[in-house]
Amino acid sequence: MQDHLTVIKHPLVQHKLTIMRERDTPTVVFRQLLREISQLLAYEVTDKLPMTTKTIETPMQEMDAPTLAGRKLALISILRAGNGLLDGMLELIPSARVGFVGLYRDEKTLKPVQYYFKVPDLLDQRLVIVVDPMLATGNSSAAAVSLLKEAGARDIRFLCLLAAPEGVARMKEAHPDVPIVTAALDEKLNDVGYILPGLGDAGDRMFGTK
Numbered sequence: 001m002q003d004h005l006t007v008i009k010h011p012l013v014q015h016k017l018t019i020m021r022e023r024d025t026p027t028v029v030f031r032q033l034l035r036e037i038s039q040l041l042a043y044e045v046t047d048k049l050p051m052t053t054k055t056i057e058t059p060m061q062e063m064d065a066p067t068l069a070g071r072k073l074a075l076i077s078i079l080r081a082g083n084g085l086l087d088g089m090l091e092l093i094p095s096a097r098v099g100f101v102g103l104y105r106d107e108k109t110l111k112p113v114q115y116y117f118k119v120p121d122l123l124d125q126r127l128v129i130v131v132d133p134m135l136a137t138g139n140s141s142a143a144a145v146s147l148l149k150e151a152g153a154r155d156i157r158f159l160c161l162l163a164a165p166e167g168v169a170r171m172k173e174a175h176p177d178v179p180i181v182t183a184a185l186d187e188k189l190n191d192v193g194y195i196l197p198g199l200g201d202a203g204d205r206m207f208g209t210k
């Protein structure tokens, strides 16, 4: 990936995102749409994976056919809301190793509080895709990426659903080497750190909490 920020404008992504944003969309629909969008976003965030060929036999003849070069992959979910993106991506990439970074935002300071960290080994040899639907201040994603770098990760991409300009700037400053893929770049944060127009609290909408 070359660009620091890639916004996926595919009609299916944008249509599903609009339904997710609507206040009255129920949890069951929100969750299903996040799963579907994650698979469309996975397509983009895994582009340019190294390929090789192998010789196969079709029913008609032998051919040299393209196949993944076996690059090791790790999907890292920032708990809790990251799990909504993770589930769909795992359906597409079932062999990926999976890690979890448990973080929540302190409502007053907007700083992340860590409560869990468990990641696959050999992170330095893997493409590491960090997933979290919301990039707001960027404090959570920047902290998660720092922890992953401390654990050895070198080739990292960040996948989210909505990004605020403030969060993109924060990530660019802290981790200019980490490309971001998102379905939308929204306008701004409100004075308590929520994305506008946004979709509200992704974790709450996904899990039916308040």
Ligand SMILES: O=P(O)(O)OC[C@H]1O[C@H](OP(=O)(O)OP(=O)(O)O)[C@H](O)[C@@H]1O
Pocket: 078, 079, 080, 081, 082, 103, 104, 105, 106, 110, 112, 132, 133, 134, 135, 136, 137, 138, 139, 140, 141, 167, 193, 201, 202, 203, 204
């Ligand atoms: O960019 P930031 O300002 O750090 O905000 C984004 C973070 O906030 C949300 O998590 P939250 O703290 O609500 O935890 P949850 O996933 O458990 O709901 C979201 O899923 C991100 O992790």
Ligand SMILES: O=c1cc[nH]c(=O)[nH]1
Pocket: 134, 136, 193, 194, 195, 196, 198, 199, 200, 201, 202, 203
């Ligand atoms: O708008 C926001 C900001 C942070 N976390 C969310 O879930 N939503």
Ligand SMILES: [Mg+2]
Pocket: 081, 201, 202, 203, 204
């Ligand atoms: Mg939340």
